[in-house]
Amino acid sequence: MAGLEGVMTQEEAPVSLAEAPTRRLNMIEAINDALDIMLERDANTVIMGEDVGFFGGVFRATAGLQKRYGKNRVFDTPISECGIIGAAVGMAAYGLRPVPEIQFADYIYPGLDQLVSEAARLRYRSAGEFIAPITVRAPFGGGIFGGQTHSQSPEALFTHVAGLKTVVPSTPHDAKGLLIAAIEDNDPVIFFEPKRIYNGPFDGYYDRPATPWSRHDGSVVPEGYYSIPLGKARIVREGAAMTVLAYGTMIHVAEAVLREKGVDAEIIDLRTLVPIDVETVEKSVEKTGKCLVIHEATRTSGYGAELVALVQERCFYHLEAPVERVTGFDTPYPHSLEWAYFPGPVRIGEAVDRLLAAG
Amino acid sequence: MAAKADRSGKPRGNLPPLELYVPEPKFRPGDAVDYSDLVIPPAGLQPRPDEGCAPAETHPLCLDLVRVLDDDNRAVGPWDPKLDAETLRRMLRVMALTRAFDDRMYRAQRQGKTSFYMKCTGEEAVSVSAAFALASDDMVFPSYRQQGILIARGYPLVEMVNQIYSNRADRMKGRQLPVMYSARDFGFFTISGNLATQYPQAVGWAMASAIKGDTRIAASWIGEGSSAEGDFHAALTFAAVYNAPVVLNVVNNQWAISSFSGFAGAERTTFAARAIGYGVAGLRVDGNDALAVYAAVRWAADRARANKGPTLIEHFTYRAEGHSTSDDPAAYRSAQERDEWPLGDPIMRLKRHLIAIGEWSVERHEAMDREVAEQVKAASKEAEKSGILGHGLHHPFKTMFEDVFEELPWHLEEQAEQAIRERRIKWPDWKE
Ligand SMILES: Cc1ncc(C[n+]2csc(CCOP(=O)(O)OP(=O)(O)O)c2C)c(N)n1
Numbered sequence: 001m002a003g004l005e006g007v008m009t010q011e012e013a014p015v016s017l018a019e020a021p022t023r024r025l026n027m028i029e030a031i032n033d034a035l036d037i038m039l040e041r042d043a044n045t046v047i048m049g050e051d052v053g054f055f056g057g058v059f060r061a062t063a064g065l066q067k068r069y070g071k072n073r074v075f076d077t078p079i080s081e082c083g084i085i086g087a088a089v090g091m092a093a094y095g096l097r098p099v100p101e102i103q104f105a106d107y108i109y110p111g112l113d114q115l116v117s118e119a120a121r122l123r124y125r126s127a128g129e130f131i132a133p134i135t136v137r138a139p140f141g142g143g144i145f146g147g148q149t150h151s152q153s154p155e156a157l158f159t160h161v162a163g164l165k166t167v168v169p170s171t172p173h174d175a176k177g178l179l180i181a182a183i184e185d186n187d188p189v190i191f192f193e194p195k196r197i198y199n200g201p202f203d204g205y206y207d208r209p210a211t212p213w214s215r216h217d218g219s220v221v222p223e224g225y226y227s228i229p230l231g232k233a234r235i236v237r238e239g240a241a242m243t244v245l246a247y248g249t250m251i252h253v254a255e256a257v258l259r260e261k262g263v264d265a266e267i268i269d270l271r272t273l274v275p276i277d278v279e280t281v282e283k284s285v286e287k288t289g290k291c292l293v294i295h296e297a298t299r300t301s302g303y304g305a306e307l308v309a310l311v312q313e314r315c316f317y318h319l320e321a322p323v324e325r326v327t328g329f330d331t332p333y334p335h336s337l338e339w340a341y342f343p344g345p346v347r348i349g350e351a352v353d354r355l356l357a358a359g
Numbered sequence: 360m361a362a363k364a365d366r367s368g369k370p371r372g373n374l375p376p377l378e379l380y381v382p383e384p385k386f387r388p389g390d391a392v393d394y395s396d397l398v399i400p401p402a403g404l405q406p407r408p409d410e411g412c413a414p415a416e417t418h419p420l421c422l423d424l425v426r427v428l429d430d431d432n433r434a435v436g437p438w439d440p441k442l443d444a445e446t447l448r449r450m451l452r453v454m455a456l457t458r459a460f461d462d463r464m465y466r467a468q469r470q471g472k473t474s475f476y477m478k479c480t481g482e483e484a485v486s487v488s489a490a491f492a493l494a495s496d497d498m499v500f501p502s503y504r505q506q507g508i509l510i511a512r513g514y515p516l517v518e519m520v521n522q523i524y525s526n527r528a529d530r531m532k533g534r535q536l537p538v539m540y541s542a543r544d545f546g547f548f549t550i551s552g553n554l555a556t557q558y559p560q561a562v563g564w565a566m567a568s569a570i571k572g573d574t575r576i577a578a579s580w581i582g583e584g585s586s587a588e589g590d591f592h593a594a595l596t597f598a599a600v601y602n603a604p605v606v607l608n609v610v611n612n613q614w615a616i617s618s619f620s621g622f623a624g625a626e627r628t629t630f631a632a633r634a635i636g637y638g639v640a641g642l643r644v645d646g647n648d649a650l651a652v653y654a655a656v657r658w659a660a661d662r663a664r665a666n667k668g669p670t671l672i673e674h675f676t677y678r679a680e681g682h683s684t685s686d687d688p689a690a691y692r693s694a695q696e697r698d699e700w701p702l703g704d705p706i707m708r709l710k711r712h713l714i715a716i717g718e719w720s721v722e723r724h725e726a727m728d729r730e731v732a733e734q735v736k737a738a739s740k741e742a743e744k745s746g747i748l749g750h751g752l753h754h755p756f757k758t759m760f761e762d763v764f765e766e767l768p769w770h771l772e773e774q775a776e777q778a779i780r781e782r783r784i785k786w787p788d789w790k791e
Contacts, residue, residue: 050615050618051617054387054617054691055616055618055690055691058686071381072379072381075379075381076381076382076617076618076622077622078584078587078622078623079554079555079584079588079615079618079622080588080589081588082589083589106553107553107554109553110553110589110590145748146474146536147474147475147534147535147536147539147552148534148535149536149551149552149553150552299770299774300770329760329774329777329778330771330774331763331771331774332763334534335474335533335535335537335748336525336526336529336534336748336749336753336754337533337753337756340756340759340778340781340785341759341778344785346781346784347777347781
């Protein structure tokens with residue numbers, strides 16, 4: 001099965017996970033499973049956030065966990081993102097491994113100082129005396145008519161900060177393995193969950209019936225513990241015509257567009273934005289000579305700008321065409337014009353055509 | 360030099376190990392609800408200090424509950440604002456209209472006419488009575504649950520529905536989530552989805568009014584849950600430091616989505632009592648008593664207008680419905696809470712008061728309910744002519760790029776062209 005490269009189980013590694021018993025889960029269930037396993041394995045893991053306790057979170061990602069592990073391990077917090085992240089830093093200083101949930105990525109800003117000035121730099125400024133092994137989970141991205149405060153993709157604000165790792169899964173399988181790795185990582189990790197694909201792999205055609213995860217290979221999730229190392233991309237599909245660099249929801253949109261167009265593209269799911277798996281990117285672009293970068297976030301100073309810079313620095317003499325960049329527009333996320341804003345099949349298709357025509 | 364301390368967390372004699380306290384609401388789904396240990400003082404007993412008093416003098420009132428309507432539906436005590444019957448009937452009508460509006464918009468969301476809606480059922484007095492107590496040119500900085508202010512100030516219902524439907528006539532150009540109104544001409548600040556941000560902004564507006572020697576004051580509303588945000592505390596500090604002419608309302612409706620007020624600190628003290636630590640006057644008021652809310656906000660407004668400083672008012676009320684159309688409260692609280700709520704319903708209480716003083720009747724009330732329902736129906740039919748969400752009658756695509764800046768920079772011009780090109784491919788029949 002695709003996506004199992006680099007997967008290790010802890011005790012019996014390296015193991016062929018293909019042989020582990022599996023279940024079909026949607027992304028919420030996979031995240032819940034990862035949290036459950038980490039609460040079970042490591043008594044220092046604690047989960048906190050607005051509505052995560054008794055209720056189990058507004059997206060149900062922590063459902064049942066307070067009941068299983070008690071209120072010392074899984075608890076509600078006051079509505080203060082500054083307090084949530086600040087308290088997590090303090091807990092980490094004690095030696096815990098907090099996994100705070102921010103209800104929507106759009107609401108992470110009151111906690112920015114604690115993340116940017118504190119969590120990200122604790123290790124550096126104390127020369128390793130204090131660390132912040134915190135995993136901040138937050139649903140992000142649009143496509144649910146959430147308007148400008150339930151739709152944002154602010155990943156570039158975090159990839160710009162020295163000392164933060166940023167992870168975005170695109171399947172239930174990856175969500176589980178990456179979240180476990182993030183929690184075990186000794187540095188602060190921002191774990192953005194594309195909420196549009198919590199229940200199914202959205203292909204960008206909002207007017208077609210939604211597909212559930214159960215019909216997608218990425219929903220086959222091994223039982224028990226496994227982790228997917230941070231900093232390792234996944235080749236979703238091999239190809240020779242061009243390299244597509246994306247993550248999260250846009251993986252599925254890109255896949256659908258390229259399938260429909262019958263283009264033999266190589267799609268790379270970056271999975272971790274910092275540190276990025278630059279080797280996989282380089283190898284692919286050297287092979288294909290063309291590169292398309294896709295994200296839902298706004299364009300200017302977006303993470304795509306970093307990708308384009310890396311590709312031209314490292315693969316310039318292999319490029320047969322300028323690198324293409326498909327993104328959201330540089331506006332707040334609109335409500336009624338959501339589908340005009342979203343970088344969907346038409347915008348991606350035009351970029352693919354330009355690349356095919358070039359060189 | 361002292362020896363290095365042992366930092367392994369050793370036992371200390373007979374001291375028990377430390378314990379984390381995590382609040383837990385009294386009632387969960389299925390539980391029988393008994394509010395008998397909630398202290399509800401009788402109406403009329405709370406003293407009413409002079410509006411110019413020192414903040415500390417209000418401390419007892421922060422732990423009490425200002426109430427005017429007694430068990431016999433009479434207005435009693437020093438806080439009775441002594442409003443004439445005509446004003447009371449207008450207040451009642453606006454509250455009823457607000458509730459009728461909520462009911463219809465909630466159903467409209469269920470029918471797929473829009474994406475989202477939030478009701479204020481049970482909390483109508485907190486916005487409507489307050490709007491009556493403020494001057495119509497005072498500036499308000501509300502949260503998403505004070506639609507009653509807009510309705511009290513006479514904002515056209517059809518404009519509200521246009522916003523909720525994100526349609527072609529929506530003055531917010533379809534940009535904002537439903538209920539995130541903005542109405543500058545009605546002294547109503549644009550509502551943010553990010554909690555608590557309006558609080559320091561209200562203080563800033565009030566400071567500006569003071570800088571300019573104006574006579575208008577500002578008022579803001581925040582949910583008790585949101586009072587945990589840093590913005591709340593920044594607002595109170597600024598309000599105290601600059602003696603800002605502002606009325607800061609905390610709507611304690613007991614629940615913040617699934618989190619009860621204990622997660623904002625309600626088990627330790629009242630929300631009103633927070634005022635005292637900042638050196639700000641505080642009042643705690645029965646939020647389902649329209650007369651008490653009016654009296655408290657009027658007291659605070661008069662105080663602010665007389666340059667005597669800010670007031671924090673806790674409105675003790677109950678969120679009778681779910682948080683929003685995305686929420687099912689049956690998952691986390693007892694369904695009995697609403698029925699057992701000891702402070703009743705603000706509309707019913709004002710209705711009974713008017714009947715008790717011989718200024719209203721059951722028949723007139725029923726007729727009024729029919730009229731407001733018709734009024735809402737007419738407004739929503741009118742709005743539907745300009746479209747509902749997702750059915751094409753949106754604002755022109757170019758508007759998506761406007762108002763990011765005062766002028767469109769080159770990159771947004773380019774992106775607008777891209778959007779319009781995509782529109783021709785995706786929706787060939789579209790007419791701008
Ligand atoms: C900064 C921020 N954090 C979290 C949220 C998500 N959220 C929206 S409403 C809400 C609960 C607010 O409760 P409360 O302040 O008590 O107001 P109520 O809804 O009861 O009127 C939460 C957590 C948000 N909108 N903004």
